Amino acid sequence: MKGLLIAVVFLTLSGVATAPAAGAGRYPEPDFESGYVIPTATTPAPNAPSWEYLHLVVLAAVLAVTALLVLKVRYRAGVYILMIVSLAYFGFWRQGCICPVGSQQNVILGISDSSYTVPIFVIGFFFLPLVTAVFFGRVFCGAVCPLGAVQDVVALRPVRIPEWLEHALRMVPYVILSLMVLFVATGAGFIVCRYDPFIAFFRLSGSAFMVTVGAVFLIAGIFVARPYCRFLCPYAVLLSWGSRLSWLHATITPDECVKCRLCENACPFGAIQKPTPERIAEPRERGVKRLALLSLLLPLIVAAGMVAGWYAGTPLSRAHKTVYTAEQVYMEEAGLTDQTTLESEAFAAAGRPAADLYEDAEQVRGRFRRGGALAGAFLGVVFGMKMLSLSIYRQRDDYEINKAWCLSCARCFNYCPREQARRSGPREQDE
Amino acid sequence: MKNDDKKTKARRRFLAGGLGAAALGALAQGSTAGRRADRxxxxxxxxxxxxxxxxxxxxxxxxxxxxxxxxxxxxxxxxxxxxxxxxxxxxxxxxxxxxxxxxxxxxxxxxxxxxxxxxxxxxxxxxxxxxxxxxxxxxxxxxxxxxxxxxxxxxxxxxxxxxxxxxxxxxxxxxxxxxxxxxxxxxxxxxx
Known part of the structure; x- marks a missing residue:
């Protein structure tokens, strides 16, 4: 009986309810006689910004100490301890955001979207590791980055990857970097944050998919040392550019290379370059011909990249909310599907004409095509330069660190007999 | 050796230029960030x-x-x-x-x-x-x-x-x- 009554009340009310949009004032504010005071909802404040500046100061301090440990003290155990401290602080305690890898996207968004202003500490997080790399190499990777640290800890049985494969896979970060810029600049979101494989571990919470991906990376990381850093990380591209030019950089030997080959297998990241064998006399003509061919090929590769990027733009644009909503709404209107999605329902509820949405989607597609062409051109340049640099012979007499690839982890120092001599040197003098 | 010196100098000049530009950019961004909303x-x-x-x-x-x-x-x-x-x-x-x-x-x-x-x-x-x-x-x-x-x-x-x-x-x-x-x-x- 009572149920019937409620049902009737609901039915009459639902007729009334469709009229006002937000529903405000549908029922009058009550007049309380019992002296009841209407409470207000609480508004707990976010963390004070001063915390972010503290994190920035810690970042600067850890970078400085790492640089000192790698370049001056040359002490792997110290670097390792510092790495664990960074992992605990930036990873597990701070739980990730914002990190220098992600901050790249904020900087791009600050440039591409005038309504977004990059907070100053985010700029700090972006620039500090880069500036450090320009002076001292990638010390950020060595002991500061929590993403690197969590992989470094599990790198127990690293295998050597064939050189050709290493060179090929090291091209992937450039692709990720281009995609990252493309997605941020077109308003499709921060893909590097979205697909961060390790943040779920730091937060001990995350989607099942990303936890699985993270676990796969960590298991693979036992054998392939730091796979994310080497073959995916987009920030590593910028850092390697900085490190190439670095003012001071870690060296395997403290003074001179005796070519003892002891360090040959020291680096789990393939960043130690062997001395080049005696040069096989190549006819000068052949070298010139190859160079000329490659430099002729370079504009062609860039052009091909642009075309490929332009055509990849349209499918890539489906990752943008406006585009996939528009496609769904179009399918529904054309009667191609009876299934609605949350997006199309929300769009219908907002009451905008579908033509507006189609136009917005077309604009986004255009942005993706133009951005895709630019990204393709960039990748063409990178690929062409890589071919050029591989084809040019450079004389190398000693075992040397590849500055672009070196993560400044200080592992190789111990392998060097000159280093052992340096350490025991003063003690012998005492005796 | 001489060649190396030259290279190093050129590199430093390049670096100084790059760093200066970066710092300027950061400052420009920062000044607008300061005027506008905080975090x-x-x-x-x-x-x-x-x-x-x-x-x-x-x-x-x-x-x-x-x-x-x-x-x-x-x-x-x-x-x-x-x-x-x-x-x-x-x-x-x-x-x-x-x-x-x-x-x-x-x-x-x-x-x-x-x-x-x-x-x-x-x-x-x-x-x-x-x-x-x-x-x-x-x-x-x-x-x-x-x-x-x-x-x-x-x-x-x-x-x-x-x-x-x-x-x-x-x-x-x-x-x-x-x-x-x-x-x-x-x-x-x-x-x-």
Whole structure:
């Protein structure tokens, strides 16, 4: 009986309810006689910004100490301890955001979207590791980055990857970097944050998919040392550019290379370059011909990249909310599907004409095509330069660190007999 | 050796130039950042929210940092609250099968005839917006979702914002981190 009554009340009310949009004032504010005071909802404040500046100061301090440990003290155990401290602080305690890898996207968004202003500490997080790399190499990777640290800890049985494969896979970060810029600049979101494989571990919470991906990376990381850093990380591209030019950089030997080959297998990241064998006399003509061919090929590769990027733009644009909503709404209107999605329902509820949405989607597609062409051109340049640099012979007499690839982890120092001599040197003098 | 020296010098000059440009850029950005809002935090605009339910499932926190908030000043204090009771509830009492809230996070308290106060028990709330739908459809719309900043990790990209079908998530200034419905607009957030 009572149920019937409620049902009737609901039915009459639902007729009334469709009229006002937000529903405000549908029922009058009550007049309380019992002296009841209407409470207000609480508004707990976010963390004070001063915390972010503290994190920035810690970042600067850890970078400085790492640089000192790698370049001056040359002490792997110290670097390792510092790495664990960074992992605990930036990873597990701070739980990730914002990190220098992600901050790249904020900087791009600050440039591409005038309504977004990059907070100053985010700029700090972006620039500090880069500036450090320009002076001292990638010390950020060595002991500061929590993403690197969590992989470094599990790198127990690293295998050597064939050189050709290493060179090929090291091209992937450039692709990720281009995609990252493309997605941020077109308003499709921060893909590097979205697909961060390790943040779920730091937060001990995350989607099942990303936890699985993270676990796969960590298991693979036992054998392939730091796979994310080497073959995916987009920030590593910028850092390697900085490190190439670095003012001071870690060296395997403290003074001179005796070519003892002891360090040959020291680096789990393939960043130690062997001395080049005696040069096989190549006819000068052949070298010139190859160079000329490659430099002729370079504009062609860039052009091909642009075309490929332009055509990849349209499918890539489906990752943008406006585009996939528009496609769904179009399918529904054309009667191609009876299934609605949350997006199309929300769009219908907002009451905008579908033509507006189609136009917005077309604009986004255009942005993706133009951005895709630019990204393709960039990748063409990178690929062409890589071919050029591989084809040019450079004389190398000693075992040397590849500055672009070196993560400044200080592992190789111990392998060097000159280093052992340096350490025991003063003690012998005492005796 | 001479060649090396030259190279080093050129490199330093290049570096100095690059660093100078970078620092200038950072300063330019920083000065505008200083004038404008401080740190951005995530918030959802309750007027755009379509109550899709993703706030409950997509947040990196379990349970979600998005919770239902009650703007008491907008509330009608109805006995038959459509945020509280399921349509077709068998009886208007506190038993769980009559409530819209799947976790029983809405508490109701008798004030005086015929008024009831509804309070969100925040630790129980999962941000599913079922009560919000009820309150918006048949009531005053005084129940709505908000990102609670004592819980939110403020991810660089909010996982809910990335999939919010109504594009209700926005970055707001940390000094005005809430967008409240109703009359108490003095506490309301960054959108104007």
């Amino acid at each position: 951005p935090v995530w918030q959802l605009d309750p007027y755009l929210c379509s109550q899709c339910g993703r706030c409950a499932t997509e947040c990196v926190l379990k349970p979600s940092a998005v919770k239902c908030v009650h703007a008491y000043a907008m509330c009608g204090y109805c006995e038959l609250c459509f945020g509280y009771f399921l349509p077709g509830a068998r009886s208007l009492d506190e038993s769980a099968e009559n409530q819209t809230c799947p976790t029983g996070a809405i508490r109701r308290r008798f004030i005086e005839e015929p008024y009831f106060e509804y309070v969100i028990d925040e630790p129980l709330c999962i941000g599913c917006a079922k009560c919000v739908t009820g309150c918006n459809t048949f009531g005053n719309g005084s129940l709505f979702l908000q990102v609670r900043h004592d819980r939110c990790l403020n991810c660089n990209e909010c996982a809910i914002a990335a999939v919010c079908p109504a594009d209700a998530f926005v970055r707001v200034s940390a000094s005005r981190p809430y967008i409240f419905k109703g009359e108490n607009d003095s506490t309301s957030g960054g959108l104007s």
